[in-house]
Structure formats: structure tokens, C-alpha cells
Amino acid sequence: MASLADELQQLFQQFSGQLEAAANEQAVRKVYADFGGANGAIRLKQKELIKSAPNDQKRVIGQATNEILQNVEAAFNAALGRLASQAEARELARSVDVTLPGRAHRLGHLHPITLARREIEAIFAQLGFTVAVGPQVETDFHNFEALAMPKDHPARDMQDTFYVAGAEGAAGEGADVVLRTHTSPVQIRTMLARKPPVRVIMPGTVYRRDDDATHSPMFNQVEGLCVDEGITFADLKGVLLHFARRFFGEEIGVRLRPSFFPFTEPSAEIDFSHGTCKGRGCRTCKNSGWIEIGGAGMVDPEVFRHVGYDSEKYTGFAFGWGIDRMAMLKYGVDNINAFFEGDVRFARQFR
């Protein structure tokens, strides 16, 4: 028995020594497994001793080795506890500078064209206009034909666009399909879908074969349409002036120039004064002090005929303005391409 006790004591001492030296939890667990685990040295020794001992000794040996194993277990748990309290103490001792500024997450924000569009929609909503949208890939009928621009009409020259190859016939027999050149086809879609009175604005992206400081191949317009009994050009001017003052401020100058659009009669071109150069003239406004925002006029009876409205009973005004041009004026941007180049340093300036 004496030699059994010595052997176990020796193993226990080895275990204690290694446990003492274990610097982290992983090492502590390994030492425990090496001695107290199912295949650890002490357990193997226990099995070996019990196997070789005479029957009347087996119980005594079992008890003695179990006692040692209990001590191993206790020492192991104490070592884990010690490591945990050391880690906690280290954590508590760490000094934190609570005055350091936090790490802010940079928030995304809306594109300036979206900001402008939303503001336009809000102003018109307060005047009782609803919002409608139409497809960017449009039929020749909606984009030109129903707006009194038949195939040979010279007004088509100013709206050269991208034709969608292979789409002939997709929207009806012989129909050409184009990327829409303006938002005016949404007027047609709206009037075909509902009866007067109509008060609607139609924002959206449009396409043309254009490219310079104030012209982009892809740009945005907002169309307006108001049809009812007794609508006059004075209503158009009143709405235009109200909108301009709300969007740009009271000091904005508004100018109407006689113009021509096949789908309005009479027609006007609308200019707003250029706030950036204060009317002195610059590259953006082509030295005129004014920026052309869009066209407008009284809906031509020919358009009413196409959509089945009674032109003896109803009159209406329509307009189509460039949202990008309005955003250029509002935010003092001198090149339209800045909106589409995707430079975040530019976009970040608008909130």
C-alpha cells in the first residue's frame, strides 16, 4: 500500500507542477486531460492497479485513487477559476478614454435629382395633383404619333433617340419601339386610362441623342397635365408661378417665350432666371441670364381626338420640364454631367 500511495502522490505532484506552469486555459485543460482525463495517467494507473490487485484489495485501491482524482478535479477547477479572475482583472485594469470621439457610420443619402423630384412632387401634391409614371421603353405611337408628331414631322428631328432593335411588332402590328424622348407619352397613357377632370404630374427618365454642359443623353423630366372644363392659359401661368416661387424662392424670375410643340396650341418655352450668375450671364446660361426649363401650352384638340376626350367640352394645359436643369439652378451646378458621373464627393454635398 505504501508504494501505491507513493506512486499516486508522485503522479499528483507531476500534475500539480504542470498545472502551475500552464499559462492559459488551453494548457490547463491539456494538463487535466493528461492526468485526470479518461485516458489520463492517473486513471490508467488506477485501472492497472485494480486489475492486478488481489480481490480484497481492489476496493481500497479504488477509494485511494478516487480521492486523488477528486483532488485533481478540484485543482483543475481552481486553475480555471484563477485564469478567469486574472482575465477579468486585466479587462478592468484596461483604461478607456471616454472622451475619444465615437466611430460614426457614414449614412447614405438621396441623390440631388431625387431630392429635387421629391420636392416638385410635394409642391404639386399640395395643388391637388397626383403622380403617375409610364414606361421608359415606349411605343412610337405614345411617344410621337398620339402627340401629333407623325413619322415625317420635322419636330421629331429635335428628339432623336435610341430605337430598340428587333422590337418591331412587340407592341402591336408594325409598332416601332423607342427609348422615350420626353415624359409627354405618359399624358397619353393617363388620358386613355381615365376621364376628366385630370390633374397629374408624371416624373421620369428620358433619352435623347444629346451631350453638352446642359444636355445629357439620359435626363429627367416632369410632365404636368390639367384637363377640365374651363381651364385657360391663365391657370397654367398661375400654377407655373406658384411652383417657381415655392421651389426656388420669391426672387425667381419666370419668362414665357412663344414656341411650338405639335401637341400644344398655343405653346410657350419657359425660362427661369439664373440665380448663380444673378442674370449677368455665364457659360451655363449661355450668357443670357436665363435657363430654359421646359415647354408648356394648352393641350391641342388633336391630342384630345387621339385619346377620345371631347375637345368642345374640355380644355387643358400641359407642361414638360427638365428636373436636372431645375436641380442645376437650385443647387448652383454648372455642368449637368456632374449628376451622373457618380463622384461621391459631389453627391455628398446634397442632403
Ligand code: FA5
Ligand atoms: C419637351 O420635351 C416637351 N415634351 C415639353 C412639353 C410638354 C411641351 C408638354 C408642351 C407640353 P423640350 O424638348 O423642349 O420639350 O424639352 C423640355 C425640357 O427638357 C428642356 O427645356 C430642358 O429643360 C430639358 N431637356 C431637353 N433635352 C435635355 C437634355 N438632353 N438634357 C437635359 N435636359 C434636357
